Amino acid sequence: MKIGIIGGTGDIGEGIALRVSDRHEIILGSRDPAKAVETAEKIIDILKERGITGNCRGTTNEDAVKEAELVVISLPFQHVASTLAGINPEYFENKIVISPVNPMERKDGCFMYCPPDEGSAALAIKKMLPESARLVTAFNNIAARKWAKLDVILDYTVAVTSDDAEAKKKVMEFVSEISKLQPVDAGKLDVACIVESLTPLTINIAQNSKLKDLSIYMK
Amino acid sequence: MKIGIIGGTGDIGEGIALRVSDRHEIILGSRDPAKAVETAEKIIDILKERGITGNCRGTTNEDAVKEAELVVISLPFQHVASTLAGINPEYFENKIVISPVNPMERKDGCFMYCPPDEGSAALAIKKMLPESARLVTAFNNIAARKWAKLDVILDYTVAVTSDDAEAKKKVMEFVSEISKLQPVDAGKLDVACIVESLTPLTINIAQNSKLKDLSIYMK
Numbered sequence: 001m002k003i004g005i006i007g008g009t010g011d012i013g014e015g016i017a018l019r020v021s022d023r024h025e026i027i028l029g030s031r032d033p034a035k036a037v038e039t040a041e042k043i044i045d046i047l048k049e050r051g052i053t054g055n056c057r058g059t060t061n062e063d064a065v066k067e068a069e070l071v072v073i074s075l076p077f078q079h080v081a082s083t084l085a086g087i088n089p090e091y092f093e094n095k096i097v098i099s100p101v102n103p104m105e106r107k108d109g110c111f112m113y114c115p116p117d118e119g120s121a122a123l124a125i126k127k128m129l130p131e132s133a134r135l136v137t138a139f140n141n142i143a144a145r146k147w148a149k150l151d152v153i154l155d156y157t158v159a160v161t162s163d164d165a166e167a168k169k170k171v172m173e174f175v176s177e178i179s180k181l182q183p184v185d186a187g188k189l190d191v192a193c194i195v196e197s198l199t200p201l202t203i204n205i206a207q208n209s210k211l212k213d214l215s216i217y218m219k
Numbered sequence: 220m221k222i223g224i225i226g227g228t229g230d231i232g233e234g235i236a237l238r239v240s241d242r243h244e245i246i247l248g249s250r251d252p253a254k255a256v257e258t259a260e261k262i263i264d265i266l267k268e269r270g271i272t273g274n275c276r277g278t279t280n281e282d283a284v285k286e287a288e289l290v291v292i293s294l295p296f297q298h299v300a301s302t303l304a305g306i307n308p309e310y311f312e313n314k315i316v317i318s319p320v321n322p323m324e325r326k327d328g329c330f331m332y333c334p335p336d337e338g339s340a341a342l343a344i345k346k347m348l349p350e351s352a353r354l355v356t357a358f359n360n361i362a363a364r365k366w367a368k369l370d371v372i373l374d375y376t377v378a379v380t381s382d383d384a385e386a387k388k389k390v391m392e393f394v395s396e397i398s399k400l401q402p403v404d405a406g407k408l409d410v411a412c413i414v415e416s417l418t419p420l421t422i423n424i425a426q427n428s429k430l431k432d433l434s435i436y437m438k
Contacts, residue, residue, distance in 0.1 A: 110406050113413060155438075159424060185427035186420060187329050194332060194420045197413045201405060202437060205378060208404035217436045218421060219374075 001174075004068025005029060006061045006083060007075040009039045012100055012139060015147025016072065017043045019178050021054035028056065029064025031083070036060075046150070066091040070098070070174070072139075077103035077121050084128045092133040096167045099125050099192075100139035102199040109207075111200035115193055122161065122192035134167035136160060137192045138175055138183070141199055143206075143213030154179035157218040159186035159195045184218065220393075223287025224248060225280045225302060226294040228258045231319055231358060234366025235291065236262045238397050240273035247275065248283025250302070255279075265369065285310040289317070289393070291358075296322035296340050303347045311352040315386045318344050318411075319358035321418040328426075330419035334412055341380065341411035353386035355379060356411045357394055357402070360418055362425075362432035373398035376437040378405035378414045403437065 001024045005013040008028025017026040021043065030036035036058025047054035065071050065087050075083055080101060101121040105114045118124040122137045129135060138160045146152045158175045160183050162168035168185065175183035186195055202214040220243045224232040227247030236245040240262065249255035255277025266273035284290050284306050294302055299320060320340040324333045337343040341356045348354060357379045365371045377394045379402050381387035387404065394402035405414055421433040 110410070112410070159420065184424045184430075187423045187427065191329070191331070191420060191423065194413075194416045197416065201378065201410060201413045204406045204410065205403045205437065208406065211403075214437045217438055218424065218433045219436055 001025070002027060002067055002069045003072065004064035004066075004070070005072045005074055006064060006087075007073070007079070008058070008064060009035050010074050011144035011147045012072065012074040014039060014043060016178070017054065017056045018046065018148060018150050021047065021056040022052050023177070024055070026054075026056040027064040027067055028058045029061035030058065031061060033058060033060045033063075050150075062087045062091065065095075068095065070096045072098045073101060073125065075101065077101050077116075080121070080125060081128060084125075089130045092129050094132045094134070096134045096136060096170060097125075097129060098139065098171060099135060099137045101125065102140055102196045104200040111203045113193075113197035113200050115196065119190070120193035120196050122189050122196070126189060134162070134164040135189065136162040136164070136167050136171040137189070137195060138171050140195050141202065141216045142181075143202070143215050145213050146215065154181050154215075155217065156181060156215040158183045159216075160184065161186045161189050161192045161195060163189050220244070221246060221286055221288045222291065223283035223285075223289070224291045224293050225283060225306075226292070226298075227277070227283060228254050229293050230363035230366045231291065231293040233258060233262060235397070236273065236275045237265065237367060237369050240266065240275040241271050242396070243274070245273075245275040246283040246286050247277045248280035249277065250280060252277060252279045269369075281306045281310065284314075287314065289315045291317045292320060292344065294320065296320050296335075299340070299344060300347060303344075308349045311348050313351045313353070315353045315355060315389060316344075316348060317358065317390060318354060318356045320344065321359055321415045323419040330422045332412075332416035332419050334415065338409070339412035339415055341408050341415070345408065353381070353383040354408065355381040355383070355386050355390040356408070356414060357390050359414050360421065360435045361400075362421070362434050364432050365434065373400050373434075374436065375400060375434040377402045378435075379403065380405045380408050380411045380414060382408050
């Protein structure tokens, strides 16, 4: 599968490329395509050292969406609207789009969940995409830094939400391919706000507990 | 420590009594004190079979608060206001009060988090109590049915919030005495909404996954 990652030079982009580019074609997008090319080369080198052939390249965000079958929006929420505005909406038509985006702000040393008026990043992003795009939330609660450390086993629960049952199922299958991630069906997009809000909570807990990179496991 | 439990005949009340009445004095309150007495006797019998002496008795909700040093409000959110209105507020003065309350409603087969105008059950309950009461949220995300099964090890993370740092610390110590619960400092009461909202999320996930009694572990 061709997977295009908007903001692909961040932790999630690198992490997905490192962990699945042996099986999938990963297209890292960036507003700075030279940086995306450099990141892709770095990933190929890391995998090569382990005897793995990675299929990964860097380009613009628009190209990454255009060429992909599945798109991941790996951006801070405040950059989503401006970035999507720079991409021809036709390129999203009928594609599965994954949002791991968590809108949050720091206030008095504590992270607060700050959703837009729509109620969640997911519901806001849905409005920015063409109607045929199949939005799914996933990967919201995995500590960013754990993604790119290939030796870290990701033994976490990934709560997946979508209004499109088939797209949700496909994303859950994709999630289950990565490390030891356990996808679970958390419902429709209207509960994405809960999943998104969990990340500022775990960041605060990690900070207060002097723990690091806390993620969620449900059992 | 004398621990009074409002709504003490429910799963959390029974669970706390079963799990700590060997070390603490547990006072189960109920609007039906005969039922509380019966529950307390049942708990003492269960512990006796295991060679444990439980210190547990049943009474009215008001008496449970009056006699306790620490109070747990173990009620569905929609019964909190009317129950607290029937208890002399002086009995709460200067006491630590734990809220494990999660306001939620079922809609189209799915549980939604439905906080009151204050933003969370915790912030609403704070307004119902005298100012000197020291409100702490804890135990929100432990599946109710796991509490009362004494053989089930509770190896979960308990996110604790409060505006009173000392009360929070004391509650965290209390949490850590129970089974293998791991208390973590999740911040002030203004983030209790996130912790409360996690419970409808895990219930929905359990339902969609045909899993049972999901609880949260952070790692």
